[in-house]
Amino acid sequence: MTEDSSPWMHVTMPALLRHARTTYGSAMRAALAEGGYDDVPANGMYVIGALALNRTPLSQIVRELRVSKQAAGQLVDALVLRGYLERQIDPSDRRRLTVSLTERGRAAAAAQREAGDAIDAALLARLGETKIAHAREVLATLIDLREEAETE
Numbered sequence: 001m002t003e004d005s006s007p008w009m010h011v012t013m014p015a016l017l018r019h020a021r022t023t024y025g026s027a028m029r030a031a032l033a034e035g036g037y038d039d040v041p042a043n044g045m046y047v048i049g050a051l052a053l054n055r056t057p058l059s060q061i062v063r064e065l066r067v068s069k070q071a072a073g074q075l076v077d078a079l080v081l082r083g084y085l086e087r088q089i090d091p092s093d094r095r096r097l098t099v100s101l102t103e104r105g106r107a108a109a110a111a112q113r114e115a116g117d118a119i120d121a122a123l124l125a126r127l128g129e130t131k132i133a134h135a136r137e138v139l140a141t142l143i144d145l146r147e148e149a150e151t152e
Contacts, residue, residue: 024119031115037108041078043067045112048084051101052109058099084108 008016025045032040040048043065050061062072076099079085084105090096101109124132 024116027115027119028112031111032108035107035111037084037104037111039082040084040108041075041082043075044079044084047075047079048101048105048109049112051085051099052106052113079105 008019011019028045032038032045046065047058047061050056050064051058058076062069062076065072065075067075076085080087080099083102085099086102087097087099090098127135
């Protein structure tokens with residue numbers, strides 16, 4: 001099928017992004033279920049995956065979810081209760097709690113990552129490095145546009 005004959009060529013970008021995201025989400029959910037991690041709540045995959053990168057503070061992850069503080073707190077509580085996260089007192093400031101992945105959380109993150117890597121490999125095989133780089137550029141620009149609009 002050529003680019004011009006694809007039924008997706010006339011679909012709006014937001015709809016394309018939603019459908020594309022589902023490809024990753026479905027693969028990751030299936031990998032989690034297969035690994036015995038089928039109790040990860042909605043948005044839990046995002047929290048687990050972001051914490052696994054060890055670069056993003058939980059407060060930023062919660063902001064990126066764009067949910068209420070109450071919903072975010074309930075999500076973290078559920079992940080703690082289900083054994084994916086643990087809360088600990090911050091040794092440098094005993095008034096603060098830190099949240100980190102447990103062994104179960106790290107294993108769930110690995111399952112998610114492997115599923116995402118498989119999708120990435122399939123994309124690379126079909127499209128090649130140049131088209132993947134262009135797609136990343138478009139997506140990064142969309143993120144930049146949002147961030148610029150939020151700071152105005």
